[in-house]
Every structure is written in C-alpha cells, then in structure tokens.
Amino acid sequence: MxxxxxxxxxxxxxxxxxxxxxCPGCGNGIVTNSFLKxxxxxxxxxxxxxxxxxxxxxxAWIPSPHFKADTLHTTHGRAVAFATGLKAANxxxxxxxxxxxxxxxxxxxxxxxxxARRNMDLTxxxxxxxxxxxxxxxxxxxxxxxxxxxxSPYGNPERPFDLARLVAASGANFVARWTTAHPIPAARAxxxxxxxxxxxxxxxxxxxxxxxxxxxxSGDAVDMIKWMKSLPVRKKDEPLxxxxxxxxxxxxxxxxxxxxxxxxxxxxKMKEQI
Amino acid sequence: xxxxxxxxxxxxxxxxxALAAGCKYFGGYPITPATEIAEWMSQKMPQYGxxxxxxxxxxxxxxxxxxxxxxxxxxxxxxxxxxxxLMLEAIGLAVMTETPLVLVNIMRGGPSTGQPTRGxxxxxxxxxxxxxxxxxxxxxxxxxxxxxxxxxxxxxNLSEKYRTPVFVLADETVxxxxxxxxxxxxxxxxxxxxxxxxxxPSEYLPFKADEDDLVPPMALLGSKYQFYATGLTHDExxxxxxxxxxxxxxxxxxxxxxxxxxxxxxxxxxxxxxxADIAVIAYGTPSRSAxxxxxxxxxxGIKAGLLRLKTVWPFPEDxxxxxxxxxxxxxxxxxxxGQVYHMxxxxxxxxxxxxxxxxxxMPQLPHEILAKIREIDSI
Numbered sequence: 001m002x003x004x005x006x007x008x009x010x011x012x013x014x015x016x017x018x019x020x021x022x023c024p025g026c027g028n029g030i031v032t033n034s035f036l037k038x039x040x041x042x043x044x045x046x047x048x049x050x051x052x053x054x055x056x057x058x059x060a061w062i063p064s065p066h067f068k069a070d071t072l073h074t075t076h077g078r079a080v081a082f083a084t085g086l087k088a089a090n091x092x093x094x095x096x097x098x099x100x101x102x103x104x105x106x107x108x109x110x111x112x113x114x115x116a117r118r119n120m121d122l123t124x125x126x127x128x129x130x131x132x133x134x135x136x137x138x139x140x141x142x143x144x145x146x147x148x149x150x151x152s153p154y155g156n157p158e159r160p161f162d163l164a165r166l167v168a169a170s171g172a173n174f175v176a177r178w179t180t181a182h183p184i185p186a187a188r189a190x191x192x193x194x195x196x197x198x199x200x201x202x203x204x205x206x207x208x209x210x211x212x213x214x215x216x217x218s219g220d221a222v223d224m225i226k227w228m229k230s231l232p233v234r235k236k237d238e239p240l241x242x243x244x245x246x247x248x249x250x251x252x253x254x255x256x257x258x259x260x261x262x263x264x265x266x267x268x269k270m271k272e273q274i
Numbered sequence: 275x276x277x278x279x280x281x282x283x284x285x286x287x288x289x290x291x292a293l294a295a296g297c298k299y300f301g302g303y304p305i306t307p308a309t310e311i312a313e314w315m316s317q318k319m320p321q322y323g324x325x326x327x328x329x330x331x332x333x334x335x336x337x338x339x340x341x342x343x344x345x346x347x348x349x350x351x352x353x354x355x356x357x358x359x360l361m362l363e364a365i366g367l368a369v370m371t372e373t374p375l376v377l378v379n380i381m382r383g384g385p386s387t388g389q390p391t392r393g394x395x396x397x398x399x400x401x402x403x404x405x406x407x408x409x410x411x412x413x414x415x416x417x418x419x420x421x422x423x424x425x426x427x428x429x430x431n432l433s434e435k436y437r438t439p440v441f442v443l444a445d446e447t448v449x450x451x452x453x454x455x456x457x458x459x460x461x462x463x464x465x466x467x468x469x470x471x472x473x474x475p476s477e478y479l480p481f482k483a484d485e486d487d488l489v490p491p492m493a494l495l496g497s498k499y500q501f502y503a504t505g506l507t508h509d510e511x512x513x514x515x516x517x518x519x520x521x522x523x524x525x526x527x528x529x530x531x532x533x534x535x536x537x538x539x540x541x542x543x544x545x546x547x548x549x550a551d552i553a554v555i556a557y558g559t560p561s562r563s564a565x566x567x568x569x570x571x572x573x574x575g576i577k578a579g580l581l582r583l584k585t586v587w588p589f590p591e592d593x594x595x596x597x598x599x600x601x602x603x604x605x606x607x608x609x610x611x612g613q614v615y616h617m618x619x620x621x622x623x624x625x626x627x628x629x630x631x632x633x634x635x636m637p638q639l640p641h642e643i644l645a646k647i648r649e650i651d652s653i
Contacts, residue, residue, distance in 0.1 A: 048496075051496065072344065075363050085342035089342035
C-alpha cells in the first residue's frame, strides 16, 4: 500500500487491537474518526501527550484498547473522577475522557456536573446513543419519553436529560453537540475542546442500530443517520432556554463558549496566596 | 527536616506520616471521625507542592486517588466505614490494576450511620472481603498516635513495593486520642518507591511480573512507555481477555504477591509470651488494655502474654497457629462481635479460643480483660 492509501487514523491506533468489537453500523467508529481527525488537524503525529480514560459500556471501548496511547479503562461511571486525579497530580498530561451516556450521565452524572463546576482541565466526549447498548437495550437517562426498551416495555415514562445544556449550566468552558451525521463540524468542535483550557464537553449523538434502533423501532444505521442529519442547528448566541429533548427538538451546535479560569489556574492563584 | 516532637491526635499523626512518606495527592471527602486528616492535608498539601482536591463523594475521591497514583504520585484518601462502603468497587479496580495507594479507615460504630463519634473495630472483614472477587489486601492496625505516623509511612512503603492498595485501619479512639508524636529526621526514614521498567519501550509488558516478588514494574503516565490498564481481566500486555487460563494466572498472581511475601509484610509485637499459658491476641485500642491486664496478671503469678497484631491482613496465620501449640488458651478482645476471632479460631484450633466481644465505643478495660484471664486461669 502506498502511504496515501493508508488511512490517517491508523497512525493513532494499536493495529494489534483491531478490528474493533463494535457492531456493524455502530456510530462509535465515526466518533473515533472525528476525534482522531481533530488530533491530526492539531498537528499531532502520535498520541504521546494524551492520557485517555474511559468507564464501562460500548463508548468506553472507543479509546480502549484501540488508541496508541496511555489508556485507562476504569469502573462504571468513574472515568471523570479518575481523570480529575490524573490531571490534578500531573497537569502536564492532556487528559481526555471518552465514554457513553449511561456511563457519564447516569451512574457518573454527579462526577460530570461537579467536574464542569470545577471547570476541571479535561476534555470529555460523550457518545450518546440514548440507551444501554452493551447490556442489550435498557432505558437510560437520555432515552426519549415514550421509547420502548427492554426495561421500559410500556414506553419510557420519564424525561431525558439534555446533556449539552446540563453541562453548560454546570459551568463548563466549552460545550458542543454534534452527531455522527456531522463528522466534520464534530471534529472542528473537538479541536476547539482540546485547545480550550478548563472543562470541555462534546456530546456526540451516535446511532446504535443493534440496541436503540431495534428496540425502539428507529430503523437501521442509515435511517438513524438520516434522522440525525435533519436535526436543527443552533444559531450563534441563540439563548439556551429550557427544553426537554425529543426526536425532533434536539438542537446541535455550540452551547457554551467561554474562557473562565480553569481549575488549575484557580489552584495556582490559591497557591500564590499561601 | 530535623526531628520534631508534637503533642497531637492520631488523625493528624497519620497525615504527618503521609507527608513524611512523600504523599503528594489527597482526594478527600469529609466524614467523622476521619475529617481531621483531610483538614490537615488541605492545609499542608499545597505547601508541600502537592494537591488536595475535595470531591463530590467518596467514590470520586478514591477513584481520583487511583488516577493520581498512575502518574507516579504517592496518593491517599481517608474516610470511615460508610465511606469505605462506597469505595469498595474502586478498591477492586486498584487491586486489579495493581495501583499503589493508601486508604485510611478511622473505624466508627456501624452498621450504617451507626455511632459516628464512637470507635469500633467493625470493618476488619470489610477490608479483606468488601470488594467482589478473590483478592488479598494489606491492612495495618496502629494502636497509638506514634504508630499512626509510623504505620502510615509503612503503608505507603508497602503499597509502593507490592503495587497494591493498603489500608490503615485505626479505631476512632486511636484516631482521636492525643499523645506524644516524634517525627524523625527525614534522613532516618526509610522510604520506598515503586520500581519502574528498565527494558526498551518496544519490549515493555505492563503486567509482566518479576519472578522474585511477583510485582510488575510500573511505568508512569506520559513516560516513554505506553501502557493499557483495565479492570477487565488482562494479559501481560494489559489487553482484556476472557480466556480461562489468563484469569487463573492473573488472580493467582495477585493473591500470591501478597501471601508469598507475607513474612516481609507482617508486623507484630510479642509481649511476655515466651512462657505464657494464656495468650491474648489483640490490636488497636483493646491491645493497650490487654497489655496492662497482662502486667497485672503476671504480678498475680498468672502466666499471660500478648500477641499484638500490627498487621491484620495478610493474617499472620502461621504465627497464630504456632502460638496455639504453645499456650493452653487464647483470649481475643475485639471492639466488634468477633472478626479477627474467626481467623484466630481457624488458625489455632483446637486450642480453646475465648472471644471478648464488645460492639461499642468504650474498649474492653484492663480490669475486664484481667477478670477474663483470671477466670480462664482457674479452669
């Protein structure tokens, strides 16, 4: 193969760990692609400067064991807390969390909002497929009202979180939401997230044809990508407001874009006063 | 720093021990009766060039400690029973990823919220069996303010040497009592740091243990070595595996690295045991009452002695078994309904073992233990 035929992402991947365990049609490959494109666009030729932390679930397998970097696969929900310890103990590291919505927003929801409140110097990428995929399709905190899953057989009676608004309201410096139907804007947002100090959060809506598509009768990967492609994109500086996400009312774009002092900056300031 | 003398409480002696051991990261969450450790560390950590972060819960604090330790930083947290209950899953992760850390449990009355300001020794079995799956742990049981310092240093050394979480299990009385503390000159302190790989990065296998001590060298995050750490069962490369032989090999090695090094790990004190007919086995605050009771019994001509456990895990099974062959009776006073008692019974049977159980804050008093010694002596 000539060099031009080798996919740019392969230099960042552990060849011996491939192929990935993801189902046919899974969005995690596109999430991986968008992330590595952002890294590539930033001029990195390897992932030496990065440490990746993930929790439990399909999304947690995006970096682990596939990324050619220091990768840490932790307990369910605790990736953000683990990453906070890494960053606080060694601020030189570029610490990135990649995990799913069940991991980050259900069992790990408290750590997520507190890290955003601290404006902790982390980039968190959430592959949101609206369901517990690895365990076969159970209702979660992002599942739409009325969705029938294996544990909401009569339709989900609860309302979902709007993760982008939640994290923006909790104090993150940068928050964006894109989908696997928007890999280029997603890569651009991830690039901004990696460059921004403080807490950055990228919500990547991502199809899970095996669990979400099948259980909720949302169709196959192509049907779901077509649906995500039709989602509205926010206008710049449009007020956030409050809304409960539905399949039509799930807006994309940037939800927070600010440069408030990060955790590490605040710590440095505190130390100067001792 | 030259030798320093303080009059202080056990919790603060513990924090000073951590500082002396080179701790540079503390993940905290307030809980009675361990809060003083977090308070002291929040004050001192920035002065020592380290970081104190207070978390949203104990799960986050212990998980962050594991993360911090992977950067090569000596890291700890301190809590009490309810906090340890929340931390148990993460303790399993630390065991599985072979992460050095120190977890201090200032034991209070339980179960549940129990008696937060009253001491107990109810978490001995939790420390060993709390997280799911088969594993071994190291747990130290100081009985004085000085030992809170000394054994916290020792806890760091053992955690670094064997790449494992180490508990400091102190009952609340030890945590809150005030005594003289001598902090030695730092050049007199023996400190241990984890061994690091020396092989070429292309040959580095992050979970390949050295044959002598069964401990794999640990690369630092961001170093020239690349690693993969996971709570999943993993091979020597660190990659997940569902193969039976990989699971058996890993779990057996994690057990063996503690049990086969037990002689190096275990620390205990033998007091007037040489010719004893009656042995008391105790740890923490009740061991102090026991010592006085034994002196009084000896004054009455009763041949009694004390085996004071400074390490409860790994349990000094061989030493207790030998003791069982040397004495006629063993008394075990504990501030619980009998935990170490069961270990003594399985090691020293058929020697009669007499439990003095007290699941409450006031330890067995010297005269109570003396009365028990007299009663058994008259059998």
